[in-house]
Amino acid sequence: MQDVVIVGAGVAGLSLARALAASGVEALVLDKSRGVGGRAATRRIEGQPVDHGLAFFHGSHPEFLAALDSVEATPIEGWPLRVRGEGRPCQPQAFRKGERRLAFEEGVTAFPKSLARGLDVRRGARVISVAERGKGVEVALEGGESVVARTLVLALPLEQTERLLAPLASKSDAIRPIATLLSMLTTEPCLTLLAGYPLETPEPDWDLLYPSEESVSMLVAHDSAKRREKQWQVLVYQCRSCFSRRHLENDPAEWIPMVLSDASRLLGEWAGKPAWHDPHRWRYSRADSANTLAQPFWITLGNGARIGIGGEVFTPGGGVEGAFLSGLRLAERVLGDNVG
Numbered sequence: 001m002q003d004v005v006i007v008g009a010g011v012a013g014l015s016l017a018r019a020l021a022a023s024g025v026e027a028l029v030l031d032k033s034r035g036v037g038g039r040a041a042t043r044r045i046e047g048q049p050v051d052h053g054l055a056f057f058h059g060s061h062p063e064f065l066a067a068l069d070s071v072e073a074t075p076i077e078g079w080p081l082r083v084r085g086e087g088r089p090c091q092p093q094a095f096r097k098g099e100r101r102l103a104f105e106e107g108v109t110a111f112p113k114s115l116a117r118g119l120d121v122r123r124g125a126r127v128i129s130v131a132e133r134g135k136g137v138e139v140a141l142e143g144g145e146s147v148v149a150r151t152l153v154l155a156l157p158l159e160q161t162e163r164l165l166a167p168l169a170s171k172s173d174a175i176r177p178i179a180t181l182l183s184m185l186t187t188e189p190c191l192t193l194l195a196g197y198p199l200e201t202p203e204p205d206w207d208l209l210y211p212s213e214e215s216v217s218m219l220v221a222h223d224s225a226k227r228r229e230k231q232w233q234v235l236v237y238q239c240r241s242c243f244s245r246r247h248l249e250n251d252p253a254e255w256i257p258m259v260l261s262d263a264s265r266l267l268g269e270w271a272g273k274p275a276w277h278d279p280h281r282w283r284y285s286r287a288d289s290a291n292t293l294a295q296p297f298w299i300t301l302g303n304g305a306r307i308g309i310g311g312e313v314f315t316p317g318g319g320v321e322g323a324f325l326s327g328l329r330l331a332e333r334v335l336g337d338n339v340g
Contacts, residue, residue, distance in 0.1 A: 002028050004334060005139055005149035007127050007164075010038030011320050012310045013155035014115035015067070015327030016334075021119060023335055028147065029119060030139070032126035035109070036116045039282060040320060042107025045196065046231045048224070049107035052194050052280050055208065055221040055236070056080060056103040057111065058094040059321035063328060065100060073110035076226055079103040080207030087210035087218065090286060091319050103226050111320075130164050132171075137305045151334055153308040155327070157187045157284030161309055168307075174299050178309070185313060188241040189248050190218075190285035193259045195274035196232035203233060204267070216243050216262040232275070237263060241285075252279040287313040296326045298333045308333060 004020060006013045009031035017027045035041070039053035056079050057068055068075075078101055093099060104110045126142040130152060137152040154161045162182045169179035209220040217237045224234040237259050247255040256279055264272030294316065297309040308330045315322030315329075 001136055002147055002149040004028070004151045004153065005030065005137075005147055006153045006155060007031075007139065008038075008155035008311075009033070009036040009112070009116065009121050009123070010155060010311070010323060011040060011112055011115065012312065012323040012327045013153070014112055014119070014121075015324045016153060016155065016310065016330050017119045017121075017327075018115050019328055019331035020334060023331075025335065026120065028149075029116075029121040030125040030127055030141070031121065031123055034123055036121060036123070037109050037112030039285060040108045040112050042109035043194070043278070045194070045234075045276075045278070048227060048229075048231050048234070049105075050194050050223050050234050050236065051103070051108045051221070051226070052192055052236055052278075053282060053285075054108050054320060055219070055223070056094075056101055057108065057320055058091070058099050058101045059319075060099050061321055061325060064321045064324045067115065067324065068102065068111060071104065071110050071114040073114075074105035076103045076105060077101075079226060082206045083208050083210070084206040085208075085210035086212045087215070089210055090218065091317075093317060105226060105228060127164065129167065131167060132301060132303050132305065135303050135305060137301070137307065149305070151306045151308065151337075153310060153330055153334075155310045157311070158182050158185050158287070158313060159187060159284065161311075168301075172301060174301065175307070178297055178299065182309075185291055186288065187284040188286050188288060189244040190241065190282040191239040191244040191247060191255060191259075192280045192282060193237040193239075193256060194223075194278040194280070195235050195237065195260075195263070195271075196276045197235070197270070197274050199230070199233060201233045201270060204235070209266070211266055215266060216240065216259055217266070220263075220266070235263075235271070244282075244285075248281065248283065252281075287311070287318050292316050292318045292322065296330050296333075298330070306337060
């Protein structure tokens, strides 16, 4: 029997596990991916970091900023410094007075890796179901293994959380209304294209571009502007949710030409002819900041086991800071119940 099992090694799950560890409570973190951090992801291409999810961090909460400051990486304060375009950012608060912005030269993945250091994180562990078992919750993994926890925390995209809770919701009056609420919220998808251009290509005079509404891309990040040593000029095209939803299940060969054609229109003919490109599909990219909730959920089952539900949607404003803070709030509940 594990004291605490956390499903999801994104920022919410990792901040929870780190806060528990600081108070002497060990937690097992399970994640289906090979790495940690969720959309705070960095890919290396010929040794050059490319942030292909989150482009930068922003926030104002002291604990979140302190966690960023503790990362052993090279911060780029104020990034993005040069913002262009008529489009609306997905999180306008990132550019408000008093909001701190920064990136890392080594890539945004430096932050979740810092949070994960020293924790018991099991990667490649896909959870397929949860069920009451004795005085705990049994977490079944793909491949036949299972673990039982007194406290289970789901720090996953809403849709994945809803699917795991469905069998319990059919039997539990405590979970049923929460599962119903979760079914009414959605996570936006995002098709993303990394594109590399020779160094002699004219360098854009912006860090981030927010194109107007008729564009396929919601955001274009001049990622190589964050790298002192680079092999390529790299742009990262993040598509609008409506376009991404329409082409989510399509072969990338079908939607990549549309993105590059749009890039030619936006930036010039050169942008449509990269030396290489690499697509990525974010099925669960970000929560709609207009539909965030006040706090994480905390449920006690009939057998005395507890289930917490966290993530960016459970903090007003959402975003990475929201995910981080939801983890801290869940840690308070876990520790409070342990003392009780």
